[in-house]
Amino acid sequence: TTSTDAALRTPIVAVLGHVDHGKTSVLDKVRGSAVIEGEAGAITQHIGATAVPLDVISEIAGELVDPTDFDLPGLLFIDTPGHHSFATLRSRGGALADIAILVVDVNDGFQPQTEEAIEILKRSETPFIVAANKIDTVPGWNPTEDAPVQATYESQSDRVRGDLDEKLYEIIGQLSDRGFSADLYWRVQNFQNNVGVVPVSAMTGEGIPDLLTVMMGLSQRYMKEAMEIDVAGPGVGTVLEVKEEKGFGTTLDVVLYDGTVREDDTIVVGGADSTIVTDVRALLKPRPLSEIRTESRFENVDELKAAAGIKIAAPELDDAMSGAPMRVVRDREIDDVIGEVEAEL
Numbered sequence: 417t418t419s420t421d422a423a424l425r426t427p428i429v430a431v432l433g434h435v436d437h438g439k440t441s442v443l444d445k446v447r448g449s450a451v452i453e454g455e456a457g458a459i460t461q462h463i464g465a466t467a468v469p470l471d472v473i474s475e476i477a478g479e480l481v482d483p484t485d486f487d488l489p490g491l492l493f494i495d496t497p498g499h500h501s502f503a504t505l506r507s508r509g510g511a512l513a514d515i516a517i518l519v520v521d522v523n524d525g526f527q528p529q530t531e532e533a534i535e536i537l538k539r540s541e542t543p544f545i546v547a548a549n550k551i552d553t554v555p556g557w558n559p560t561e562d563a564p565v566q567a568t569y570e571s572q573s574d575r576v577r578g579d580l581d582e583k584l585y586e587i588i589g590q591l592s593d594r595g596f597s598a599d600l601y602w603r604v605q606n607f608q609n610n611v612g613v614v615p616v617s618a619m620t621g622e623g624i625p626d627l628l629t630v631m632m633g634l635s636q637r638y639m640k641e642a643m644e645i646d647v648a649g650p651g652v653g654t655v656l657e658v659k660e661e662k663g664f665g666t667t668l669d670v671v672l673y674d675g676t677v678r679e680d681d682t683i684v685v686g687g688a689d690s691t692i693v694t695d696v697r698a699l700l701k702p703r704p705l706s707e708i709r710t711e712s713r714f715e716n717v718d719e720l721k722a723a724a725g726i727k728i729a730a731p732e733l734d735d736a737m738s739g740a741p742m743r744v745v746r747d748r749e750i751d752d753v754i755g756e757v758e759a760e761l
């Protein structure tokens with residue numbers, strides 16, 4: 417009985433890569449916050465979602481982005497941990513994403529979890545770009561904070577530029593060895609057939625405007641149709657984490673990629689032994705530009721539309737599994753929805 421309410425949802429961007437290559441730092445730079453201060457060099461134990469609205473993107477990207485060129489509402493970034501033991505989170509993150517950023521440290525090149533991420537992206541046919549990170553570490557680098565990368569690249573001495581080129585072409589070669597034709601992003605005409613490599617520094621912010629511009633361009637051009645969803649329909653998402661939360665008991669951190677979820681909705685969630693059917697008690701939304709895993713004060717909301725990271729408080733979630741599907745029942749038969757969830761497990 418719900419009328420359809422077609423709209424463009426925010427594309428979901430997974431950030432993947434080997435441990436310490438700078439995934440969280442890149443997102444941090446985008447967020448402008450300093451989560452990294454507390455966890456520099458540490459393993460990211462959790463996965464978070466960060467919504468970046470179009471106006472913020474266009475502010476960061478400056479002259480590179482004209483917001484009137486876009487009608488997508490922004491980007492939703494999913495950070496993933498690079499540590500080898502978090503393979504499930506990487507593969508779920510990669511599979512549910514519309515597009516991805518593969519972060520590669522220019523000094524380290526391809527490493528085991530870089531390879532693993534490439535395999536995930538290949539398998540799920542997720543379009544991606546490569547952020548060749550830490551360009552500021554090239555000896556003699558002369559930074560221009562937050563600048564678009566082509567300008568800063570051209571302002572380096574011949575020797576510095578030559579050193580960086582060597583590292584970048586190594587990465588481009590490694591991509592091509594794995595069947596991806598790749599090039600520096602400004603030389604790529606068709607991002608559908610070629611992987612664009614964006615040199616960046618999460619430290620100085622160089623190349624971050626380019627990274628956002630390329631991601632927006634990619635989603636707008638190649639994914640717009642897929643982004644048309646019935647935002648009023650019953651919500652569908654993936655559980656990223658099952659967490660104990662003071663005052664709420666066991667909660668689910670979910671990435672909602674379709675429809676809506678409302679307070680008091682009945683939901684079906686994949687569990688360790690069987691599917692769980694329960695009623696939403698509270699919907700807790702992270703504030704814009706903040707991340708689930710670091711947000712202590714949640715916003716209580718009645719309803720949330722895809723795409724978004726959301727925390728769901730409900731009874732009987734102890735058996736829920738990270739990586740499991742979550743579906744809102746709304747005005748359908750519970751058994752049908754249980755069947756859909758079981759089919760996805």
Ligand code: GTP
Nearest residue numbers: 435436437438439440441459460498550617618619
């Ligand atoms: P995991 O989540 O553990 O997989 O690591 P990560 O990929 O999120 O890396 P993180 O952002 O935590 O960065 C790892 C280390 O590299 C930190 O000490 C950062 O300060 C440093 N780092 C990240 N990006 C840059 C960069 O562009 N330049 C320099 N010089 N250091 C960087």
Ligand code: MG
Nearest residue numbers: 439440460497
């Ligand atoms: Mg991290």
